[in-house]
Amino acid sequence: MLAPMQGLTNSAMRRLVIDRGRPEVVFTEFLRVSGVSRRRFGRRDMADIAAEQDGVPLVVQLVGHGVEPLVDAALIARDNGARHLNLNLGCPYGRMTTAATGGALLQYPERLAELLPALRRAIAGGFSVKLRAGYEDPRQIFSLLPLLEDAGVDWLVLHPRTVVQKYAGEADHRLTAEVVARTRLPVIANGDIRSAAEGRLMLERTGAAGLMIGRAAMADPLIFARLRGDAPGIPDLEQQARDLHGYLQGLLPLYRERFCGEKQVLDKMKNVLLFIDQPAFADTVRRLKKSRTIPAFARLLEEL
Ligand SMILES: Cc1cc2nc3c(=O)[nH]c(=O)nc-3n(C[C@H](O)[C@H](O)[C@H](O)COP(=O)(O)O)c2cc1C
Known part of the structure; x- marks a missing residue:
């Protein structure tokens, strides 16, 4: 899967990546959900809402806070053609965290316990979350798993760093393997996959159901074709x-x-x-x- 990357994975970039590497799934950049405006989405973001792009399933990612705005946004997205929605529970930056959206929401599991089932009810198609391993504690994920399962989330994308860690250090994919072993939900491994060889190893070592690739796909969109063996793994x-x-x-x-x-x-x-x-x-x-x-x-x- 192509990772959501704000400022990068706009529809033109997605078209290019699909054309060259053909990932099985692509994500929108996060679409910020307004807590104030009843339209919930900016006009430009509305144009991004769809079930697929160029024949590849498109997951629409929401970032925001509050049950009502997010449920509203999910319904608007559905009415405008979205089939797959994802909630951002990982973003570590700026205003995102001060308003307790994105990764900051991991500090409030009780809010998630209310928000996730409400979103599930509003979403007719696929519902996934993309999250860090924890806010400060990388093992927080294990206390979140029952919540995600009980809420009826379909699958999760795990970036095994904490929110406070931002991008420092390495993603700890031993955690990914442990999460795979401890949940019945399909887990997509994300974080620091730099080559097709690393990706294959990751699948083998973690038992993840799939991979999500961000930065390495911006360096080489063919990485998805390389993973499938449709392009040379190590080109000269x-x-x-x-x-x-x-x-x-x-x-x-x-x-x-x-x-x-x-x-x-x-x-x-x-x-x-x-x-x-x-x-x-x-x-x-x-x-x-x-x-x-x-x-x-x-x-x-x-x-x-
Ligand atoms: C510039 C940039 C923008 C990002 N924007 C988003 C975003 O909109 N939504 C999201 O869930 N993650 C976002 N991320 C995180 C990536 O989706 C991904 O989880 C992270 O980069 C780790 O994967 P990678 O090592 O394959 O890049 C962003 C990351 C970067 C570097």
Whole structure:
């Protein structure tokens, strides 16, 4: 599965990733649910609500707080065609946490005990949660499992870091294996999967029902095809250059169509470059990051 990544996995990026790697499932970026406006979603976010994209199931992810706003949002999403909804219980940043949304909600299991069954009742299709192992305690997940099971959640995505840990240290997938053994819910493993080989090992070691990949898919959307054996697991350098060229060359027109103005398009392309860390391409990536016009960016791409 392609992970939700705010600022990155917009519909144009999802199209590109589907076209190149064809993950089995894609997620929207988190859609923020307003506690105030009865419309619940911003206009741009509304455009993201659907059951699938390019033939691949699309999971609509909600982040917010309060039973009423979230249930309302789930109903609006359903009425606008969503079939799969996910609740974000992992986001560790900024306003998310001060308003006790995303990962901060893990501090309030009693609110979850009310919220999750209410959401379940409102959602006709699939209902999943994406969560950290705990707020501060990485073993909190074990006290949350009965709550998730009793609420009728269909599956969960586990990123085995704590909320306070943010992205420090390593994801501890021994926890993932333990969670798989202790719940009847399908568990999708997420966090620090950097290559197809690591992904396969992860499935073997944890017994997870599937994988969710974020940052590594921004570096190489073909990772999903590599996992299936539809693209070389370890391409040689020439092939890596062709793959990277094909990726960025394919993304540029999609971003020109989606975003407004040269600066925004370039900024969005440069955002993606932050994830490309092969030392062999460091010099080109550095120059791409400095380019000031789209034609200059496109010319540099030809050097790959
Ligand atoms: C820039 C960025 C944006 C993210 N946005 C979201 C989001 O909207 N919703 C969410 O549940 N997780 C979000 N995440 C977390 C990722 O979905 C994922 O759980 C995390 O990056 C670990 O997976 P990875 O190691 O494969 O990247 C984001 C992560 C990053 C780096």
